[in-house]
Amino acid sequence: MDPILYNKIISVGVYGSAIGLILIGLYAVLVKKHLTKIVIGLSIIDAGVHLLFIAVGFIKGGTAPIFSEKGIELVNQGTAMVDPVPQALVLTAIVIGFGVTAVALSLVIRLYRHHHTARIDHIKSLKW
Amino acid sequence: MVISPVHYIALPLLAAFLMPLLAKVNRELVRIIPGVVLTYLLFVSVVLMQRVTETGQPIIETLAGWQAPWGINLVFSQFTGFLVSLMVFMATLIWIFSYRFKKVDNEPALKYYILFMMLVTGSVGVVLTGDIFNMFVFMEITAIASYSLTSFYRDRDGAEAGFKYLLIGSLASTFMLLAILLLYTQVGTLNMAMIAERMHTVPVGMKVTILILFLTGLGIEAEMFPLNGWAPDAYSQAPSPVGATFAALVVKAGVYSLIRVIFTLFDIQGAYQYLIIMGIITLIIAEFAAMKQTNLKRMLAYSSIGQMGFVLIAFGIGTKEAVFGALFLMFNHAIIKSLLFMSGSFFVYNSTSKDIKGLSGIGKKFPYMGFLFSIGAFAIVGLPPFSGFWSKLYILIAAADESMLALVAIILLVSIVEIVYYFRVVAKLYFGKPTDKEVVHKPTFGGYFSMTVLAVVILLVGFYPDIITGFIHRAADTLLDKGAYISNVLSVGH
Amino acid sequence: MIFNIIFFSLLAIIILAAAIYAVVQKDLLYAVIATGVISLVLSIYFFIMQAPDVALTEAAIGIALTTIIFVITIRNTSRREDEIPVNKEPDREEETK
Amino acid sequence: MKRAFILLLLVVVGWVLADTFSQINFGESRMGDIKQQETVGAYYLNNTVEKLSVANVVTAIVVNYRGFDTLGEVTVLFLAASGLASILYRRKKRGEHDVMILKNSSQLLQTGAKLIFPAILVLGAYVFIHGHLTPGGGFQGGAIIASGFLLMFMAYKDYHVSHNVLTWVESVAGILFVSVGIWGLISGATFLENVLGTGTLNDLISGGVIPLIYIAVGFKVAAELTGVLETLLNFKTEK
């Protein structure tokens, strides 16, 4: 198979699913009324962005950026290593995303307690 | 241990991690520790500002032993130093104000002070850091602390405001992450100086896309229209000291990041016009919306948004004088809006409702508070001889120098609207028919103290602006000197 | 190569399907489990893209912890998205100060 | 109508994203010569082994090169836990106890949990202790440990982790992290600088302060995540 075509298909698959996740998540955030659903949407967006990070850092045929005995051996053979920086960034981003999700969910619980509903279009006592 | 910019981050963090333990020793320590830390940081600011002013060179601190492009660094230049010092100063006063502000349980008090201190640290970190991803991290610290503090009272509206803030804030961080990612793929580094240096190699289309993502993400933090839906809610529902913190620190950090991105990172001229346009729209809509508010804190929030629009306009003009005016306005806004939030909070606290109507005649019970509030109101609408006048004057002169007289006219027209709603409150405070409610909550001594300090600063700067203009002039020069920023940061260790 | 293509497209299909399912499903519990599936596929993605550290993090945080806090939230609020709101006025003012 | 409008918007966003990322070729190295300039990623790959003796470059970045980020990240978690606790705080009535919202589960789960729990803890500890050698590290290990506690929460209705202990672990670990940073400052170097000898590659005790920090992070993350779970689980809404 033509490696260029192959690469294209794979890239469409990876980028496509990442961008797809972002869009689906945005859709949930913009359309769905339930607070929990919106938070789910946010975490789906996050997932898409994280996938983009890793996809951008990926190098075809590269190995994980770990210099264990095997890793050194592979590097000596001329194998590239994938870019470690996006991975480090995603590590941070995942944890931050978790923190935000936790706070969001606690707010959802609070809101449900006060409003007895979790529909965002019913929760607008602050306006104008 | 030499005093260095990293103290701004390390010590509050250390204190924050210590505080849960200290809470077990003595409950009061929880409330005192942040003040001690902030006071120390004020001292640090004074020392560092002195050093920076003497040498004229920024202090670039490398972290973890890795010099500029490889590791993260903190840049304490005359520009960032000015903002940081302002932030720490304001934070100290706000701490004094919020000390025993309201009676809360011990457990929430602990959380409150931790979150408050982290809010300060996050904002300071955003300004200090020289690394774009690190800026994102600090922004998230600020954001999470803000979300939690917005709903600190756990009431119905607080939770609502917090959730809205969180929703929009999450989108902001998403866009910012995407922008950082794209930037990284293009220039292969996260250090802002190096990004700026390599920016010319990025294809134009990509550059604009990245800029748009940044502008959207950071515009949310900077309360730019139409991304500022969260702001009035958050300001009005957060505890008043936190509202003051938002106005004095958090927004400043947002505007700073926006300005840093546009002025230093990118070299797109259209961005300046964009700032002017968005600034005008933000200013107009916010001031008009403020006009019809019935809730005092909401009114202050809209006014705050409007002022940020004004700041953006000034930055958008982009000349040295305009940037100077913008920084001056940021300084003024921090001080004045904090004063308004602080004094306003006592009125709201003591009135029957949160409405402006409920404030009728309350100035008679709190004559001193009323006096302070009036000073704040006069200053923020830019009446001489208060400090707000000078910043407005400088910005207008800068705009006129660029022969943007229509812009000046718009700003002045909007200022009239501002005058109307502020003076309505002042008139109501003093001369409305008083309600019969007893005075329940006297301000604490700390409250009096911090508000008095702010009022004194307003008057001092108003009567003699030159005590502060020197710093601001140098800060403006530093911000505009992009080449010096790049060479200073990248030359460390080479 | 063909195997790779199939594998990648399968992953893409699963993750997108799970995402769509999570968004359209009215029963939030299922939706949450679908987000767990997203995280699972995501960590597989990370793993095959030579990011084991991230895969591990995503597995631990995304699959286990995020899902469980969602579940707890749903237990505390309402399970169905189209739930008819309880006919109760919202609380008037703050409950605790 | 509104939905169609939103879909239209999303199409535009998606189109722009797709257009942008189509310019970033998948699977290509961007580290070598981005316009003849070395990227930080390449620098890290080339220098980590030599300068830090750490096998896992991601760990090296997370803990050392960009250790400041990690400090911020830990703070974010800490704040999330604090914020969560503050938002869900409830003044307890006299004599009121925490009630878990989960029901007692089956005998099978209980026994299994009891058996697996120590293994999970050990695994988590292993992951963060070997963070600089193998994939994994403080976050992963912490999260694994927290999921172990989650298992116990699910299995036993009355299972509580003492708040005191969590607080202590959390605080001490955090203080340790910052102190390591300040240690660098005090010893005349920079904040968070690797002031210890780096040892030899692929030794357990190598990489200077990196394992130390990762252990602190591991404990801290574990304690915080467990705390979050505990807070959430103990918050019961009256139905």
Added chain:
Amino acid sequence: MNNIVLIILILLAGGVLSFLLNQIKPLLSGVTAFVATVAAAVLFFTGTGTADNFDFVLGGMHLSMGINGYSWIFGALILGFSSLVLLYSISYMKGRDRLGYFYLNFMLSIMAMMGIIFSRDFISLFIFWEIMTWSSFLIVVYQGLSEGRVGIKYMIFSAVGGYSMLLAIVFMKAQMGTVLISDLVSHFSGFAIQQQTMVGILLLITFGVKAAVMPLHVWAPRAYSDSPMSYTSVFSGLLSKMGIFGMGIVLISVFANSSTFGTNTFYISNVLAWLGAITGVMATFYAVIQTDAKKLLAYSSIGQLGYIVMGLAVGTKLSVMAALFLAVVHTIFKGTLFLVVGAVERQTGTTDMTKLGALIRKMPWTFLAALISIIALAGIPPLAGFVGKWMFYESLIVSDHYFLVIMAFLSSTAAFLYCYRFLFGIFLGQEEKEFENVKEAPATMVIPMVLMAALLFVFGVFPGLLFDPIAKGMEVLGMGTVDWSMTVLSNGWGDHVDTMSIISAIGTIFILAFIYLALWNRKRTRYVTTKDIHTSGEIPTENENLTYAVDFYKPFERAIEPVMKRTMDFYYNHLGEGLESFFNFLRRFYTGNGQTYALYVIVFLVILILFSKQIFL
């Protein structure tokens, strides 16, 4: 230390001190303010000359203060008049709460006015101008009437004025690089015609608001009448004169130097003259139909200011001299009248002319002051008003402004109507029972009034006392030398009117009439109450007042009804309402739904993306 700085500091310190002393003893507050003003006045009259300059750099701008002949007139007026008013205030304000607040703002206004006349550059002028505005705003709302609406209206108009000055200032700064008034005067001819027009109009708007010129006057009546009377006298007497002060500079110094067109043909001046005339007529009509003495005086003030503006705008030597003379005299008589009303209000509790009556016997000294002032207002010799009006008409006729003369005559005639009503409604007519026990105002209130009335007499007899400084001032403005003599008015035809002869003749008649009325005619008067009237056999009910005081000018009102139907106020209110509903519409953008806000974010992003080329490239 420099005298100029010293005066301003004394006034400021006086204000702050009286604010603080009020906490100890309220009486001290007023006394302190009075003493400080007198001290400043002494300093001003003895030791301040044109040599006192004060140049300084503030906020990177070169500012300058000083005094010249023109500003000396106003400075003298401000300090002299306000000292008397503050003396009056001590008793007038006794017993009110928040005196410290009142005196602080009072002193701030005085300080600001002194600052304005000292300013030689526009920045410091603007600073003091705004201080004057907000301090007077704070006094307007001081009595808490109408929920501060009046104050807000005042503030809006002042803000329009202030900000148009600011716009002009930043324009000047951008154009010429300095903000000195003298620089504007010399650079003005270098501007393009649009720029000249713009700067001119902007500055005239600023001063026009304070001088209450026609379309900008709507704040004035209520603002004047809502303030405490002792301040209203300052408000109408001095604050409005600041508008005149500025207009003098703009219309005469600045416009005269516009090379494109000379003073007389510059159409802005003509428009302004017409506006002044219309203001004069309309305000006089309004004054006539008022029943509240305060409002009557307020409208009358506006009308008189209209004359003065007209005089300045016409711009011949004689007209400017007349305007400035009238300005000074107006301060004195209108100030006195407001003080009189204040005294009446304090003693009787009302200023409604339909309720009052026959206070002449209870408050003779007050009546005397009122009488003299009213005569001066009406322009009857031998009082100062006559001199001003004479010169004024003459100047208009000489410079061929016949329509303006007609307007001026119309309003002067109408002014007699309200003058009479004022005197009659308050002091003459039948006595009301409820005012039986009214006493004369305290001495500290009477003395200033009578003193000022006496001053009016002096200026009427020796107008040269005023001509001297005015002529000097006009020289400073660039009008060349002006001839004058102590007691003789000269006109364009070369005729001379010796005031002495007129005055001695009229004075004799007056004294004789007075003696006749007072001594011979006294016993023949019969005292009746307002209810003691028989109308066609019907006995009026108890609370029906049928004296002339009620519906005094009904026919007149009917005659001018078409003119009155649509007031400016009406249009402004509509504009305000329209704007408010527009604001209300705009803020609906913030719907309160978090999701909508998220949608805005995405829409914003998409718009930026779609128009990225237009915006960023």
